[in-house]
Each structure stands twice: as C-alpha cells, then as structure tokens.
Amino acid sequence: MNVDELLADRRAPAVGHLLSINDLDREGILEIMRLSDAFAEVSERPIPKVPALRGRTVATVFMEPSTRTRLSFETAAKRLSADTMSFTAATSATVKGESLRDTVETIDAMGIDAMVIRHHASGAPLRITQWTRASVINAGDGTHEHPTQALLDCYTILETLRARCAGEGPGDLSGLRIAIVGDIKHSRVARSNVLAFAALGAEVVLVAPRTLMPASLEGWPVSATGDFDAVLGELDVVYLLRIQAERLGEVLLPSLDEYHWRYGLTRARAAALQKDTLIMHPGPMIRGVEISPDVADLPASLVTRQVRNGVLVRMAVLFHLLGSGEI
Amino acid sequence: MPRAMRSKKLGEIVIRGGTVVDETGERRGDVLVRDGRIVAVEESIEAPAGASVLDAGGCVVSPGLVDLHAHLREPGGEIAETVESGSRAAALGGYTAVVAMPNTEPAIDSAAVARDVLALGDDAVAEIAVAGAITVGRRGERLAPMAELAELGVRLFTDDGRGVQNGGLLRRALEYASGLGVILAEHCEDIQLAAGGHMNEGAWSSRLGIAGQPALAEEMMLARDIALVRLTGAPMHFLHLSTAGSVEMVRAAKAEGLAVTAEVTPHHLAITDAALKNYDPLFKVNPPLRTLKDVAALRAGLGAGVIDAIATDHAPHAPERKEEPFDDAPSGMLGLETALAVAYGALCARAGSHSVPEAPDGWVPAGPGATISLRDLLGLLSWKPARIAWLEGDGHEAGSRRGGQGGPIRPGAVANLAVFDPAAEWVVDTARQASRSRNTPYGGRRLTGKVRHTVFRGEAVVVDGEAQR
Numbered sequence: 001m002n003v004d005e006l007l008a009d010r011r012a013p014a015v016g017h018l019l020s021i022n023d024l025d026r027e028g029i030l031e032i033m034r035l036s037d038a039f040a041e042v043s044e045r046p047i048p049k050v051p052a053l054r055g056r057t058v059a060t061v062f063m064e065p066s067t068r069t070r071l072s073f074e075t076a077a078k079r080l081s082a083d084t085m086s087f088t089a090a091t092s093a094t095v096k097g098e099s100l101r102d103t104v105e106t107i108d109a110m111g112i113d114a115m116v117i118r119h120h121a122s123g124a125p126l127r128i129t130q131w132t133r134a135s136v137i138n139a140g141d142g143t144h145e146h147p148t149q150a151l152l153d154c155y156t157i158l159e160t161l162r163a164r165c166a167g168e169g170p171g172d173l174s175g176l177r178i179a180i181v182g183d184i185k186h187s188r189v190a191r192s193n194v195l196a197f198a199a200l201g202a203e204v205v206l207v208a209p210r211t212l213m214p215a216s217l218e219g220w221p222v223s224a225t226g227d228f229d230a231v232l233g234e235l236d237v238v239y240l241l242r243i244q245a246e247r248l249g250e251v252l253l254p255s256l257d258e259y260h261w262r263y264g265l266t267r268a269r270a271a272a273l274q275k276d277t278l279i280m281h282p283g284p285m286i287r288g289v290e291i292s293p294d295v296a297d298l299p300a301s302l303v304t305r306q307v308r309n310g311v312l313v314r315m316a317v318l319f320h321l322l323g324s325g326e327i
Numbered sequence: 328m329p330r331a332m333r334s335k336k337l338g339e340i341v342i343r344g345g346t347v348v349d350e351t352g353e354r355r356g357d358v359l360v361r362d363g364r365i366v367a368v369e370e371s372i373e374a375p376a377g378a379s380v381l382d383a384g385g386c387v388v389s390p391g392l393v394d395l396h397a398h399l400r401e402p403g404g405e406i407a408e409t410v411e412s413g414s415r416a417a418a419l420g421g422y423t424a425v426v427a428m429p430n431t432e433p434a435i436d437s438a439a440v441a442r443d444v445l446a447l448g449d450d451a452v453a454e455i456a457v458a459g460a461i462t463v464g465r466r467g468e469r470l471a472p473m474a475e476l477a478e479l480g481v482r483l484f485t486d487d488g489r490g491v492q493n494g495g496l497l498r499r500a501l502e503y504a505s506g507l508g509v510i511l512a513e514h515c516e517d518i519q520l521a522a523g524g525h526m527n528e529g530a531w532s533s534r535l536g537i538a539g540q541p542a543l544a545e546e547m548m549l550a551r552d553i554a555l556v557r558l559t560g561a562p563m564h565f566l567h568l569s570t571a572g573s574v575e576m577v578r579a580a581k582a583e584g585l586a587v588t589a590e591v592t593p594h595h596l597a598i599t600d601a602a603l604k605n606y607d608p609l610f611k612v613n614p615p616l617r618t619l620k621d622v623a624a625l626r627a628g629l630g631a632g633v634i635d636a637i638a639t640d641h642a643p644h645a646p647e648r649k650e651e652p653f654d655d656a657p658s659g660m661l662g663l664e665t666a667l668a669v670a671y672g673a674l675c676a677r678a679g680s681h682s683v684p685e686a687p688d689g690w691v692p693a694g695p696g697a698t699i700s701l702r703d704l705l706g707l708l709s710w711k712p713a714r715i716a717w718l719e720g721d722g723h724e725a726g727s728r729r730g731g732q733g734g735p736i737r738p739g740a741v742a743n744l745a746v747f748d749p750a751a752e753w754v755v756d757t758a759r760q761a762s763r764s765r766n767t768p769y770g771g772r773r774l775t776g777k778v779r780h781t782v783f784r785g786e787a788v789v790v791d792g793e794a795q796r
Binding site: 119124142143191217220 | 522528529530532533534535536537538539541605606607647650651652653654655
C-alpha cells in the first residue's frame with residue numbers, strides 16, 4: 001500500500017475528538033489500523049517524516065506524570081511535521097493554583113490544533129472540549145479511558161498475527177479470546193481495551209479478584225472470572241495490567257505476593273498457555289507482581305512491540321483528526 | 328433598636344382571585360393582609376383604599392414554604408452565598424422560612440456564631456432558623472453546647488455534610504438533647520463504606536470510571552441511627568434520603584412507632600445517575616443521584632406518607648469550583664428557586680402527559696413511583712417541615728419573631744404566603760438567579776409551575792416573580 005495514495009485520498013474530517021473508543025465505531029478503528037500500516041512504512045524510510053501536519057500545532061498537556069506516553073505523542077506529531085508544545089503540571093501554573101479551565105484557555109489562545117491531555121480525573125478531557133477549539137485527544141483520564149493505548153494494542157495483535165501468516169492475517173480480532181488480568185476497576189486501559197477488542201470481534205474475559213473488579217459490569221461486552229487458572233488454556237492473548245502498591249492500603253489486596261501467587265503470570269502459568277498465546281502489558285511492568293521476570297522476556301511477550309507501535313498509532317490518530325488529505 | 332421598630336411600616340395587601348390551599352383544605356378565596364397578619368379570607372374581598380392588590384388568578388395561595396435544609400454559607404463562604412442572597416433566592420422560590428445548615432466556617436457550634444447568623448437573619452426576606460452542630464467543629468469528637476444554643480432558639484442540630492460516625496457519641500448526643508425541645512438530624516453516610524466515592528456506585532460509575540459510593544453507605548448509618556432512636560427514645564430527623572432501602576427502613580421504623588421523620592430533595596426525585604455521563608459537576612451532589620428504582624421508591628415513599636418533607640439541600644458553590652474536574656469539584660447544587668417547580672414536575676403528573684420511564688439523560692418525568700396532588704405536595708414543602716422544625720404556631724410567643732409558618736391560612740395568622748401558578752411555564756435563567764452562585768443543573772430547562780408572589784410577615788417580598796428588595 002502506498003502511503004501517498006492513501007493519505008491523498010482522505011478528506012478533512014469534521015473537527016473531532018478522541019475521548020473514548022466509543023468515539024470510533026468498528027470502521028473508525030479499522031481506519032486507524034490502515035493508517036498505522038501506512039505510517040509503519042513511513043517510519044522505515046531513511047527520513048521517517050512526512051509533511052502531513054506541517055504548520056499544525058499539537059500541545060501535550062500532562063497534568064499527571066507520564067513521560068513515555070508524552071514522548072510517544074510528541075514523536076508522532078514530529079514525524080508528521082507538526083509543531084509541538086509541551087505542558088506538564090509539575091512545571092506549570094497549576095502548581096500556583098491556576099484552574100484547569102484557565103490553563104486550557106491560555107494554551108488555546110496560543111493557537112493550537114490538537115490538545116493531548118492526560119489528567120488524574122475521569123472525564124477531564126470531555127470537560128476540556130468546552131474550553132478549546134482544538135481537537136482533544138485523551139491520553140488517559142483517571143480510571144476512565146486511554147483510547148490510544150487500546151488502538152496500539154489492537155494494532156500490535158493484528159500485526160503479530162499477520163506476521164505469523166506471512167502477511168495474510170485476519171482483518172479484525174474475531175474468534176480471538178483475550179483475557180485482561182488485574183486491576184480492572186481502576187484501569188483506564190481495561191475500559192478502552194474492552195470496547196476496542198469487542199468492537200473488533202474478540203471475546204473478552206476479565207480476570208481479577210472481586211475487589212479489583214468494577215462494582216457492576218452491566219452493559220460490558222465481557223465475561224468475568226476470579227479464577228485465572230481456569231481460563232489459561234483457552235486464551236489467544238493474555239493482557240496483564242499493572243498492580244499499584246496503593247491498592248494494599250485501600251485493603252483491596254492482602255499483599256503483592258499473594259496477588260502474584262493467584263494472578264501473576266508465573267512460569268507455571270505461562271507453560272499452561274497455548275503455544276502461541278500472546279503476552280501483552282501496557283507498561284510500566286512490575287516484574288515479580290503481575291509477571292515473573294523470566295516470563296516477561298519470552299518471545300511471546302509483545303511489550304516492546306507495543307511501545308514501538310504506540311508512535312505509529314498516535315501518528316494515525318493525529319492524522320485522522322487533523323489531516324487535510326494533503327501531504 | 329428593638330426589632331419591631333426596625334421593621335418597616337406594612338400596608339394592606341389583597342391577594343385576589345386564587346384558590347386558598349392549606350392543611351385544612353382548599354377553597355376559592357381572596358386574602359386580606361394587614362400589619363403583618365391575615366385579617367380576612369373570604370370568597371371576595373373589596374380592596375381597601377391604598378391597599379396593594381396581588382393578582383392570584385389561576386394560582387394557589389399556600390402557606391409559605393419551609394426549607395429544612397439550606398446552606399447559606401455565612402459565615403465563611405460569602406463568595407458562594409450570604410444570608411441575604413440566600414433568603415432572596417428562598418423568597419423567589421416561595422419560601423418564607425429556611426433552616427440554615429451549620430457547616431459554615433466557623434461551624435455554628437457556639438452561641439457567638441449562632442447569634443451572628445440569627446442577627447443576619449433579622450434583615451432577611453425569609454425567616455432564618457439556625458441549625459446548630461451536634462459536635463464541636465462538626466468533628467464528631469465533643470458535644471456542642473446544645474442547651475445554650477437551644478436557649479437562643481436553635482431547634483435542629485446536625486453535623487450535616489457528614490454523619491456522626493461514632494455511634495457511641497451520637498447516643499450520648501440524643502440522650503443529652505432529650506428535654507431540650509430540639510431534634511437531631513443526621514446526614515447518613517458511613518464514610519468507610521462510602522470510601523470517598525463521588526457518585527452512586529453502580530453501572531454508571533463502573534462505566535465512567537468514577538469512584539462510587541454504595542447505597543449501603545447511607546443505609547448502614549440509617550439502620551444504626553434508627554436503632555439509637557429505639558434505644559434512647561429521642562426523636563430524629565433524616566436528611567436527604569436517597570435510596571429505596573432507606574425508604575423501606577423508615578417505613579418499618581414508623582410502623583414500629585419510632586419518632587423518626589425524613590426528607591428527600593427535589594433532585595433525588597427528578598434525576599438519576601445517568602445524568603453524570605457527561606461528567607458535569609453540576610450533577611455532583613452528596614448523597615449522590617441514584618437509580619431509577621431509587622427515584623421511584625422515594626416518590627412512592629412520599630405518596631405513602633413515609634417521607635415527611637421535601638427539602639432543597641440548597642448548596643451554593645462558586646463557579647470556578649464547579650468547573651473543576653468531576654473528582655475534584657465539591658458536591659451540591661442550588662435548589663431554593665426551583666424546588667417547587669422541580670418537585671411539581673416530578674410528582675404531579677399532568678393530564679395527557681406521555682411519560683417515558685427515564686430519559687436517556689437521566690431526567691425522570693412524573694409517573695414512575697407515585698403521583699400526588701398539588702395540595703399534598705404543598706404539605707411536604709410547607710406545613711409538614713414547619714412542624715419538624717418547630718416553626719409552626721401563631722407566631723405570638725413573647726415578642727419573638729419566630730414561627731407562624733406553615734399555615735393554616737386564617738384570620739389572625741402571620742401572613743407568610745406563597746402564590747403559585749401551576750400552569751406557568753418558564754425557562755430557568757441561570758444569570759437571573761438571586762443566589763450568588765450559579766451551580767444549578769436546571770439552567771436552560773423549561774419547568775412548569777412558578778411562584779408568582781411571596782408574602783413574608785405581611786410584606787410582599789416577591790411580586791410577579793420579581794424580588795422587591
């Protein structure tokens with residue numbers, strides 16, 4: 001597929017935001033997958049850069065620290081020739097007491113086209129859409145969603161399956177059984193991935209103790225279990241979530257050791273997986289808690305592939321929202 | 328200067344053409360008011376020379392409304408509300424008496440602060456009944472001087488904003504308050520079970536990724552408190568109940584003969600937690616908006632007489648606070664100016680209305696649960712809460728300006744009246760609200776039923792929907 005043809009064919013979308021996977025239907029997700037493929041080709045060029053967003057400005061506004069996600073977005077923007085502007089809570093006026101609205105309106109006044117927002121409160125990106133004319137991209141809000149993570153995870157699975165079949169892989173995730181294991185309740189990654197995996201046809205099972213499950217799964221296209229071992233043998237993908245130590249203080253777990261014993265991907269559990277089951281983790285990975293150190297380094301582990309694909313998928317998202325169709 | 332001399336000279340008022348509705352019944356009648364009191368209620372009254380005439384055609388003339396639960400924010404929170412601005416909002420909503428909650432800064436936990444707030448109330452356009460804190464600083468550790476506060480006229484005590492977490496301490500408070508002629512009121516929320524939740528725990532909180540507090544956080548404390556009423560024999564009032572389980576517990580307690588009363592808010596009768604799907608902090612309240620099942624149960628509880636009153640939980644917050652992200656924004660919404668219309672819309676179905684069970688945005692039209700008559704609604708907003716707060720009676724006591732609230736409308740009674748047009752349609756204009764704050768979710772919404780006039784102690788403080796001072 002020729003990237004220039006593909007990109008030229010696109011028309012400018014209406015001003016849009018990416019706040020939730022629900023902002024993209026199945027076709028929208030597949031479109032991001034196709035664009036990511038095109039940008040994979042770009043990133044292999046000697047100069048991995050296209051002028052698609054030249055003259056556009058992308059601001060990353062991180063009110064909660066996350067160096068890797070911010071760098072991933074900024075790299076993506078730069079490869080599209082956009083200008084970038086970076087705003088982090090630790091170095092900004094928010095520590096002096098400025099309100100979120102004033103911060104957003106100040107950045108907006110500088111003239112930007114997209115605002116990539118990370119915030120500790122669920123729903124903050126949606127509120128921000130009222131205070132800016134820019135496209136708002138959710139880079140993780142509280143315990144709500146992290147849609148670009150889900151998109152890069154979908155892309156990573158599809159890419160891996162395609163490589164296995166010498167390029168003739170499936171177009172979507174139908175028929176796959178994916179377990180998401182860990183702190184579902186507090187995970188924005190889980191909420192986005194449930195929606196994205198299900199939209200692409202996968203069967204999703206959530207694995208966690210009751211204390212780390214949402215209070216209600218009404219309306220979620222999933223099944224749920226507390227027994228990791230019972231589902232191990234039938235999985236195509238094991239998706240592990242990070243366990244945060246503060247859950248102990250909230251009395252949601254007795255200890256990290258006990259979590260590892262019940263839900264960690266140990267060598268024994270890895271051996272009980274099917275031969276080609278994929279192992280994924282959004283990072284940062286805590287070895288010895290959700291995964292044994294040696295399992296993390298198995299060939300089935302896609303963790304570094306996920307990071308690499310993050311840049312491609314974020315290029316696709318930025319282009320999808322801001323691109324004019326001209327390169 | 329004596330208060331009686333400070334009050335301005337009151338003329339005569341004739342309220343003409345309305346239907347007089349009070350606890351004793353309803354009848355066509357004009358009402359003549361002179362020198363602060365009702366002097367005649369008759370089929371037709373000729374206006375004396377110089378009297379002002381208030382048109383009540385198509386309206387009901389009700390005893391003024393009584394709010395058991397408003398946060399007037401003074402002292403300490405004047406940026407959000409004052410006694411003056413809050414009482415004007417009250418008057419516009421048809422209220423002639425408001426119980427001011429003690430979670431101020433400092434809290435109303437001493438005679439000095441109570442005297443200050445009572446003094447502010449002297450110039451207000453509604454009676455300001457001051458509630459006192461149960462514990463010093465509302466910290467749940469030591470008892471506030473309840474007897475001294477009762478001596479000043481404080482009749483209701485609460486640590487509202489939070490419940491008294493220590494059951495042993497609440498037991499002592501109930502026992503100590505016995506014989507003082509006061510009632511303790513509880514904000515039922517077990518903070519351990521609530522676990523810092525910002526909305527109702529359920530399908531919506533799970534989907535939105537907002538920490539939820541379960542209905543059980545309210546119900547556990549309510550169950551404990553009912554048991555304490557049983558133990559001590561002291562009466563207790565339950566503030567802003569919000570769950571189906573709570574209604575059932577109060578029903579059972581009353582059936583047992585326990586001295587309990589309960590209130591619900593207009594917003595818990597009208598809106599579900601589905602309204603939070605846009606993360607708009609205007610809908611963030613505590614207790615949180617619940618489910619359709621709870622809304623229906625609260626309405627049924629009102630219909631069955633289990634719930635005694637509708638109270639606003641009017642909770643002003645400065646605009647910038649309500650623009651914070653959902654988790655960070657404070658709880659509470661305005662209520663005084665819209666309570667009657669919102670409750671009327673939620674409880675009094677109009678003929679020909681085609682109710683859907685719940686709009687997708689969380690607003691529940693009249694229908695599910697129960698519908699009640701306008702007179703029953705006025706009882707829940709006026710004479711029943713007046714009795715709970717000891718504000719009824721003829722207002723004659725020993726030079727006191729207390730009381731005379733809740734009717735009935737008859738010659739000799741203090742003229743505290745609300746004239747309500749049930750057919751008037753209006754759009755809530757946030758910019759025109761009398762409150763210093765703007766945190767109402769009803770802004771821009773079309774409501775049916777509007778307060779046309781309010782008469783407070785014989786003074787027309789609201790005429791044709793406009794505050795007179």
